[in-house]
Every structure is written in C-alpha cells, then in structure tokens.
Amino acid sequence: MYIYIYIYVCAYLYDPEHTPPPLLRYIIHTAGFSYSAGLKYKLACGSVVLKFKSQYSEFWEPAIKPDVHYVELEEDEDKFHQHNVPKIRETLRTLEQQYHSEQPPVAVEGRRFAMHQLTKDSLSCYWFKALERYAELYYAGPAGGG
Numbered sequence: 001m002y003i004y005i006y007i008y009v010c011a012y013l014y015d016p017e018h019t020p021p022p023l024l025r026y027i028i029h030t031a032g033f034s035y036s037a038g039l040k041y042k043l044a045c046g047s048v049v050l051k052f053k054s055q056y057s058e059f060w061e062p063a064i065k066p067d068v069h070y071v072e073l074e075e076d077e078d079k080f081h082q083h084n085v086p087k088i089r090e091t092l093r094t095l096e097q098q099y100h101s102e103q104p105p106v107a108v109e110g111r112r113f114a115m116h117q118l119t120k121d122s123l124s125c126y127w128f129k130a131l132e133r134y135a136e137l138y139y140a141g142p143a144g145g146g
Contacts, residue, residue, distance in 0.1 A: 022047040022107065026092065029070070031056045043069065044114035048095060048107045050088060059126065060118060069110040 027047045029039050031054035039058070042049050049070040066072035071091050073084045095104045 022103070025107075026050060028052075030054075031075075040114050040118045043110040044118070046103060046107050046111040048104055049110055050091075063117065064110070064113055067106065069106065069113050071106060 022045050024045070024047050027042045027045065027049050029036065029042050029049055029051040031052065034056055036056075037058065039049070039051065039061070043064075050073055051066075051070045052073045053075040055075075064070060071087075073087065074080070076083075095106075098104070
C-alpha cells in the first residue's frame with residue numbers, strides 16, 4: 001500500500017525537471033492476470049523498474065526500451081529461477097556498484113519518459129486523436145461508397 005501511495009504522489013506533485021531522490025531504489029512491475037496501469041507511475045518515481053514481459057500492454061509501451069527505461073525480466077514461470085533470479089541478482093549488484101550514490105541512468109531515463117511523454121495533456125491528446133480517427137472510420141459510410 002505504501003508503495004502505491006508514494007508512486008501517485010511522485011507522479012503528480014513533483015516538477016518534471018526536478019528529480020527528487022526516490023524512496024525506493026527498485027520497483028518490480030508485474031501485469032498479473034490482466035494489464036496493469038501502474039507502470040507509468042512506477043517510471044515517474046525515478047526508481048529502477050524491473051518489468052516482467054507481458055502479453056498485456058498500454059498503447060505507449062512500445063516507446064519504452066529495455067535497459068534504457070526499465071530492466072526487462074522473462075514472464076515465463078518455468079524460466080523464473082533459471083533466468084530471472086540470476087539476472088535480478090546481477091543487475092542489482094552491478095547497479096549498486098556503479099551508482100551507489102546516484103540514480104542509475106535507467107531510472108533517470110524512465111522518469112524522464114514518464115514526466116515528458118505521459119503527462120495529462122499528452123494522454124488527452126492521444127485519446128482525442130484516437131476518437132477523432134474512430135469517428136472518421138465510423139462516419140465514412142459502408143465500404144465502397146460514402
């Protein structure tokens with residue numbers, strides 16, 4: 001519960017140009033049984049996001065890149081111990097050694113993306129354009145005529 005409260009405060013109260021020190025250095029993002037809308041809030045916190053691959057995604061997720069904006073982990077449960085546990089251990093060890101007194105670049109870039117590309121204005125613009133395009137298709141009339 002405390003994680004989510006911090007995430008929402010982090011995402012909406014701070015100036016996008018000012019990066020506060022994150023309360024949590026690492027946050028894990030899982031989709032669960034459907035998609036999870038929380039990724040944008042986790043990125044906005046300035047923490048390193050460990051994100052499991054998922055069949056569910058939001059429209060903006062193709063714009064973020066593994067190892068640039070987040071650390072990607074395998075979704076497959078069978079590969080969890082074989083692939084993810086060593087990767088998590090190695091990633092955290094490396095990040096702590098290289099960036100023990102500052103935010104890792106993946107955390108900075110994740111926050112920058114969220115604060116500049118996922119603003120209320122940006123999301124409103126996307127939905128306006130999507131509805132506008134849908135209206136063009138809907139009111140175009142039957143195929144082959146107009």
